[in-house]
Amino acid sequence: MPVTTEIVAGGDADFMAVHHVTASGSQTEIGRALAEQARRVHGWRPQPADPVKARARRAWFARHWPQHLARMRGAAEALGLDPDDDTVHLDGAGGVPVGSACSASYYPPGRTTDGRAVLGRNYDFFTTSAEALFAMLHGRPAPEGDTGLPLSSRPHVITSIPDDGPATTVLTMNELDGAMEGVNEHGLAVALLIADAETVSAPVEAGPQVGLATAQLPRFLLDTCTTAAAALDALLGAKQYDLGVPLHYLVGDRSGDAFVWERGPGGDEHAVRSDGALCVTNHLLHRHPDPADLPEDTVESLLTYRRHRTIAERSAGGGLSAERMREALDVVRVDAATDTPYPVRTLWRSVFDLDRCTMATRFYLGDEPGGAPRYSPELEFPARTLQRV
Template sequence: MNITQVAGGRNDFQLVRHMTLRGGQIEIGRQVTEEALRLGWTPPLSDPTVNRARRTWFERHWPQHHARMDGAAAALGLDPDQDEVALDTLAYVPAGSGCSALWCPPSAATDGHGRVGRNYDFFTMTTGEIMGGTPGPGELPMASRPYVITTVPEEGLASTVITMSELDGCMDGINEAGLAVMLLIADFETAAPPEEAGPQVGLASVQLPRFLVDTCENVEQAKQALLGAKHYDYGMPLHYLVADAHGGAFVWERGKDGTEHIIEVGDGPLCVTNHLLHRNPDPMNLPEDSEVSFGTFGRLRTLYERSKGATMSPRDLRESLREVAVGKDPAMPWRTVWSTVFDTHDRTLSTRFYLGDGADELRYTEELVFTARPGTPA
């Protein structure tokens, strides 16, 4: 395991670390668990019956994660077959976000590269403040210590992901096959605080992107994997934009009745923010935003109007992201804490991280480029 500090510092809002993991999946699981323990993680208690079923499900459907759980057991000095505690969900802050994303297919790009741009918008407060209290002693803002994690297994797909909340999950990710995945809140107006139900059988919200970059090479494989998987959201419904190196893309989301929806737009741009697309399919016929909708409809209209019928350069895509980013407003407790452009052709993600509010505008890092292809320079 190699960990380097790649952006920010202790006097900035964010301090970003890049962790590179190599070896077999068991060894990778041990390494990532050791870092989680350093951050203060402890394995949560779990219902033994549920935990046994969770391990069985992972073994059958996500063997990479199952092997990493064995590595977690080794790091903890536990029997991997014990049923009393969950050996994953390596959380060090809660999850959830309000974000914007735009897929530009190869046919609509000036250089023929498919790209996804996304803003990750999140609170600049601590967990205690978000819950209506005061910060604990030494408590840092929830989004202040993100990780970029590059995983190079001995067998299987290498990948690079960004996470702010769980070292065995992610918010953004791309693998060496060019499959890119990102999560967004699916229905901001009805989002509720996460439930305290504990880990369930199947995929948690932030495990789902990692599951796809571990197991799938293109959008058709990803559709089948999602339709065949169990998943749960802790009361915070999310949806996901998935794109590949061949020009395919879709948004996956669930309705309130549990129905699963795959939204595609053919060979054209695909925009997604924080409302359910299957309930609002026409970008030009969206409701007006309310006080609690976080501008989701307006942001999507802006992205759609900037991209429809256009041939977009990499600069055009980045300018579109800036157009819908959260600006400097002392009254607003959130910012665009990172902004990422995925190049599915080059298998890279390029990210700017938020450092704080400057005198006139927000401060960001220079764009950092990470590759998902081992041995290939970014």
């Protein structure tokens, strides 16, 4: 099985070191490679499981997401475990995102100058260690002498070319069998964002449940769907739960079809659409459909309303392009000068060309002495890195 791993941006002297893992072969072989990487970089170990729930999870994956189940079996091989062991969870290879202040947008081909659909996002997250972040979320001071690496300092770009499904390129902060965003070889792209910044509380530590966890949902859609319409059908038929804080998702394809997927606190489901550009930040769009009629921001809202108004204004009308998307995302990025009390930065900016099935991303490497952010050059990652044999 061809597997390559390289650092493509940053390094030990920078805020982050970005790994690019490329793997082909069976889903089991790909899962083994990802588990080995998660163990090397994050020190990942399987977490204890309730045997009844572990069996139910495997049965659900077998029925709805066999690709993930096969990768779990590969993880078991990497760790020398029985793949049917009911006492541990063989997924969740890393950690889970616990909150972020992201912005994203989708431009349909009918509104772009070159007739190609594009989807872009800023991924904004805390620059602290896991210990300091969890202390802050629970209202406690940061631990003294905290020397842990920032939770967001070792992201991975993962390109998978399986024998039995679409090739995908995904970007993940620290969970190698999930994704924050990605694209597949059919021109379908997905990005996740925190859903309701103002009312979100500390994550409920309930552990993995049956169905799709928040960071698994993008990978599930890219593994199993070719279009946004197929993705909506899949979501309407899939059991989902929040592991970490509630999220919502921007889903778009090369044809011009796109929606934001949201779930209300009572389990109600919403697919929010737009005739033009579709923009999303960190509030529920089905509750606030008009960007001209948004509440004022509070300390807790992470500037979600201001960012949404700005990006929607800059994405209005026709004559849109990937460059206009980059400009709009740069205007709403979070840096040292942004009016927020939290230690948050825009860690990367990705722009997906859905006709070419590529992800172009630049990564945050630190702040200059004057406070300006320092980024890597923009790097392009196609969903089809390897040729099928």
